Amino acid sequence: MKINSVKIISLLFFFLSAFYLYTAHQIQVFSFDENAPFNAKTFPIYLGYAGMFFSALKLVLPDQKSVEVDAKYLEFKKTILLVLAVIFYGFTILKVGFFLSTSLFLVFSYYVLGERRWKLILIFSFPFVAIFMYLLHGVLQVYLRDPLLKYIGIIG
Amino acid sequence: MIEGILIGIKTALSFQNLLMVMIGCFAGTIIGMLPGLGPMTAIALMIPITYGFDPATGLILMAGVYYGAVFGGSTSSILINAPGVPGTVATSFDGYPMAQQGKAGKALAIAAYSSFAGGTIAAIFLLIAAPSLSKVSLSFRSPDYFGLMILGLTAVAAFSSKGNFLKAMMMCVFGLMLASVGQDTLSDIPRFTFNTMNLSDGISFVLVVMATFAMSEALTIILKGNDPTKAAKQISLTELGSIKLNTDETKKMAKTIPRSSILGFIVGVLPGAGATIASFLAYGMERNFVDEEEKEKFGKGSVQGLSAPETANNAACSGAFVPLLTLGIPGSGTTAVMLGALLGFGIQPGPRLYETNPEIFWSVIMSMYIGMVVLLILNLPLIPYIARILAVPRTFLIPMILFFSVTGIYLMSFNNFDIFLMIGIAVVATILRLYDFPMPPLILAFVLGGLMEENLRRSLLISDGSWAFLWNRPLTLCIMIAILTIVGWQIYNSFFKKRL
Numbered sequence: 001m002k003i004n005s006v007k008i009i010s011l012l013f014f015f016l017s018a019f020y021l022y023t024a025h026q027i028q029v030f031s032f033d034e035n036a037p038f039n040a041k042t043f044p045i046y047l048g049y050a051g052m053f054f055s056a057l058k059l060v061l062p063d064q065k066s067v068e069v070d071a072k073y074l075e076f077k078k079t080i081l082l083v084l085a086v087i088f089y090g091f092t093i094l095k096v097g098f099f100l101s102t103s104l105f106l107v108f109s110y111y112v113l114g115e116r117r118w119k120l121i122l123i124f125s126f127p128f129v130a131i132f133m134y135l136l137h138g139v140l141q142v143y144l145r146d147p148l149l150k151y152i153g154i155i156g
Numbered sequence: 157m158i159e160g161i162l163i164g165i166k167t168a169l170s171f172q173n174l175l176m177v178m179i180g181c182f183a184g185t186i187i188g189m190l191p192g193l194g195p196m197t198a199i200a201l202m203i204p205i206t207y208g209f210d211p212a213t214g215l216i217l218m219a220g221v222y223y224g225a226v227f228g229g230s231t232s233s234i235l236i237n238a239p240g241v242p243g244t245v246a247t248s249f250d251g252y253p254m255a256q257q258g259k260a261g262k263a264l265a266i267a268a269y270s271s272f273a274g275g276t277i278a279a280i281f282l283l284i285a286a287p288s289l290s291k292v293s294l295s296f297r298s299p300d301y302f303g304l305m306i307l308g309l310t311a312v313a314a315f316s317s318k319g320n321f322l323k324a325m326m327m328c329v330f331g332l333m334l335a336s337v338g339q340d341t342l343s344d345i346p347r348f349t350f351n352t353m354n355l356s357d358g359i360s361f362v363l364v365v366m367a368t369f370a371m372s373e374a375l376t377i378i379l380k381g382n383d384p385t386k387a388a389k390q391i392s393l394t395e396l397g398s399i400k401l402n403t404d405e406t407k408k409m410a411k412t413i414p415r416s417s418i419l420g421f422i423v424g425v426l427p428g429a430g431a432t433i434a435s436f437l438a439y440g441m442e443r444n445f446v447d448e449e450e451k452e453k454f455g456k457g458s459v460q461g462l463s464a465p466e467t468a469n470n471a472a473c474s475g476a477f478v479p480l481l482t483l484g485i486p487g488s489g490t491t492a493v494m495l496g497a498l499l500g501f502g503i504q505p506g507p508r509l510y511e512t513n514p515e516i517f518w519s520v521i522m523s524m525y526i527g528m529v530v531l532l533i534l535n536l537p538l539i540p541y542i543a544r545i546l547a548v549p550r551t552f553l554i555p556m557i558l559f560f561s562v563t564g565i566y567l568m569s570f571n572n573f574d575i576f577l578m579i580g581i582a583v584v585a586t587i588l589r590l591y592d593f594p595m596p597p598l599i600l601a602f603v604l605g606g607l608m609e610e611n612l613r614r615s616l617l618i619s620d621g622s623w624a625f626l627w628n629r630p631l632t633l634c635i636m637i638a639i640l641t642i643v644g645w646q647i648y649n650s651f652f653k654k655r656l
Contacts, residue, residue: 006323006591013326020333020348027347037621040340040347043609047336051329058322067591079379083583086371086558090575093566102559109555113378124552136567142208145570 006063014055021048081112097146102129160510161283164518168526173216176209177523180220181530186545187221188228190553195225196596197373199493200365201557203500204564211501212516216523218494223275223527226431226473230267230466235260235543243431243472246439246465253457261397261539266405266459267466268536270413274467275528277417278424278474282521285425289482290510296483298614299625303635304485305608310642311426312488313597315433321646324597327588331598334359334581335605342613354573361496362568364602366561367578368595372585374557377550379586399536405459408450412442412463420468424475426487431469431476438468474524480505481517485604489596492603499603 024044033039085108092101106125115121136142137155149155167173180202187198198221206214229244234251247267254263296304313324337348338358349355376382401409416438423434442464443454454461479487484506486492498505503513510517561582565574585595619625627633 009588009591009593010326013330017329017333023348027345029345030343033343036617037619038613038616040343040345042616043612044333044336044347047329047332051326051333054322054325054329058326061322069590073381074379075381076379079375079586082375082378082554082558083579086562086579087576089562090572090579093562093575094570094572098563098566102563105562106555106559109558110551113551113554115549115551120552142567144567 004063004066005069006067007059010055010058014052014059017048017051017055020051021045024048078112082109085109085112094145095147097148097150098144099129099133099146099149160287160514160518161522163515164520164522167212167515167519168216168522173213173519173523174526176213176217177220177527178530178534180217180222181224181227181527181534182542184221184224184226185228185231185531185542186224188225189232189542189545190228190548193370193373193557194229195222195490196365196493196599197369197557198222198225199490199497200362200369201560201564203362203365203493203497204567206497207500207568211498211503211513212519214497214501215494215516215520218497219520219523220527220530222473222490222494223470223524223531226470227268227271227531230271231264231539231543232546234263234267234462236546243435243469244465245432246435247462247469249439249455249465250453250458250461253455254462257457259397259457261399262401262405263457263462264539265399265401265536266409266462268532269401270409270416270463270466271470272528272532273409273413274417274420274470275474276525277414278421278471279521279525279528281421281471282474282477282524285478286481286517286521287510289478290507293483293507296507296631297629298611298618299629299632300635301483301485302608302611302615303626303632303639304483305604305611307635307639307642308479308485308487309597309601309604310639312600313594314642314646320592320594321649323593327593327595327598328601331364331601332605332608334364334598335602336609341606341610352573354571354577359577360565360568360574361500361603363565363574363578364581365493365496365599366564367581368585368598370557371561371578371582372589372595374554374561375582375586376589378554379590382550408459409463411445412460413467415445416442416464416467417471420471421475423468424472424487425478431472431488434468434472434475435465438464470528477520477524481509481520482507484509484607486600489599492596492600496599496603 021044024041024047027041027044029039029041085105089101089105092104103125106129107121110121110124133144133146137144144155146155168177183202184195184198187193187201188195199218202218202221206217209217226243230247230251233244233248234255237248237252251263251267254260254266309328310325313328314321335358337355339346339349339356346356419438419441420431420434423437424431439461442460443451446454446458446460450458450460473490476486476488476491479485480491480495484495484504486495495505503509503516561578562575565578568574585598589595615625616623619628625632626636
């Protein structure tokens with residue numbers, strides 16, 4: 001059996017299913033429900049077994065249609081930076097507010113992806129977000145939480 | 157039925173709903189045109205917006221987005237040989253050669269007219285089939301529904317996973333696992349919440365769709381270093397040539413459209429088959445129907461070679477709504493997203509939808525037709541302008557997708573936890589995508605998870621814990637035989653044809 005990334009993913013899925021099955025058995029059900037034909041843990045238990053069954057099959061059976069992914073050609077740096085930017089965006093969107101955090105997220109993302117035309121970067125960040133906010137908050141009456149703009153007095 | 161149709165027409169033709177169809181078609185065309193972003197991403201990005209409207213309007217918007225995205229996919233297939241969705245791969249076989257011959261406008265017109273005709277014929281079939289099937293499906297019991305859901309998942313895994321059946325089944329189980337997080341619907345017992353209040357209500361459907369489609373697609377594009385708009389920079393998107401068709405071309409299309417529509421609709425109704433298989437089958441069928449001279453033109457810019465898959469994929473899109481509207485069971489990833497959105501509106505599709513919410517049932521069907529008219533009238537003349545979206549650089553495109561994904565979740569929950577959970581699922585989905593683990597089975601399973609458990613619960617309680625309910629009723633037995641045939645065929649392939 002040749003070990004490749006698909007097999008490793010299948011192995012991880014096998015462990016995930018085993019953990020899921022273990023956790024399913026730990027679900028506390030009402031005492032009168034314990035021996036019922038169906039209770040809160042019945043379906044998850046079957047799912048755990050199904051996950052282990054399919055991942056075990058994938059591990060054991062030959063992988064005829066192999067997927068070759070050459071790590072050399074993957075842009076990890078940009079992807080990781082973008083993921084970190086989204087995480088940071090997630091942190092700040094409620095604290096700082098929608099307008100500033102979104103605009104800064106867009107500026108950073110454009111830059112990370114290689115955009116250097118600052119005029120376009122600025123147009124498609126701050127004014128773009130302002131128009132988007134106006135459409136949502138002003139026209140469609142969708143509530144947008146923005147402590148900063150509220151503090152300044154721009155939105156109510 | 158006539159009364160229902162009139163209700164549907166009235167609802168669909170209200171100013172607001174008409175506007176929504178137009179916006180949906182337009183937005184769907186733009187998103188569907190971008191290679192890699194299909195109807196599921198388009199609908200996923202629209203869901204948070206639709207929750208601001210009443211159910212009928214929200215669904216009409218999504219139906220418009222769906223058809224717009226399919227049409228947009230055809231446009232990128234024809235213009236830059238980069239199908240936006242798998243359902244339009246066959247379109248590029250003859251559409252792209254036509255564009256290379258300087259007949260891009262004509263190819264787009266053939267695609268638009270074929271889509272319109274295929275969609276119209278299929279909408280008529282849907283109009284006739286849906287109410288009749290709704291009445292039939294009233295006799296279905298919990299074991300039948302449970303069996304049908306397993307059949308749907310197995311069929312999607314078998315037909316849409318390009319030979320990766322086991323990977324698709326793993327994704328089905330993963331989707332069901334995600335759906336099981338949160339309080340049990342009957343007993344309110346928390347499951348897999350790890351003492352976190354944030355998980356007690358379960359994982360939001362929109363979050364999973366956004367993470368596995370919009371966000372992970374954007375991350376995959378970056379990770380692979382793809383530039384979906386690269387090909388568009390090499391051609392002129394403004395000089396597409398005439399969109400007028402001559403008599404000979406119209407005659408050829410008139411022969412192709414009816415047969416491809418029927419084939420497309422039937423394939424669309426089958427769970428898991430969908431637009432991709434319909435378009436390939438129609439292409440193959442058409443090649444066998446034409447004379448030797450025309451057969452030679454296939455792959456080099458044949459009118460029938462372009463018309464057949466385009467007609468079939470649109471007919472299949474309408475056909476896919478039959479199981480969704482009549483049984484409440486989606487047969488494809490896209491209709492699964494629609495079902496999730498419907499459940500979000502508090503509407504349970506199924507045989508009773510026809511009686512309880514006739515305005516939704518009929519207005520969705522009518523809006524599909526109106527959507528196609530909009531696509532034909534508005535999009536075709538505007539294509540040279542809309543096509544410029546293909547030239548939007550990825551440096552702007554990707555951040556916008558990420559922004560819409562995060563904003564969608566932020567607007568729904570105002571909760572950081574949901575945003576981080578979405579990022580986590582998106583990263584996992586990106587890695588899985590890299591190794592060809594299909595995402596549509598995951599979404600279908602996630603949407604069906606709750607319903608499956610509910611029907612299994614009822615079946616087991618009625619049969620006092622015995623699994624004999626799987627073969628006690630002839631209908632359930634037939635469904636189980638179909639499931640076993642699909643699984644058996646896949647296992648046979650794995651051992652003897654080695655295709656797993």
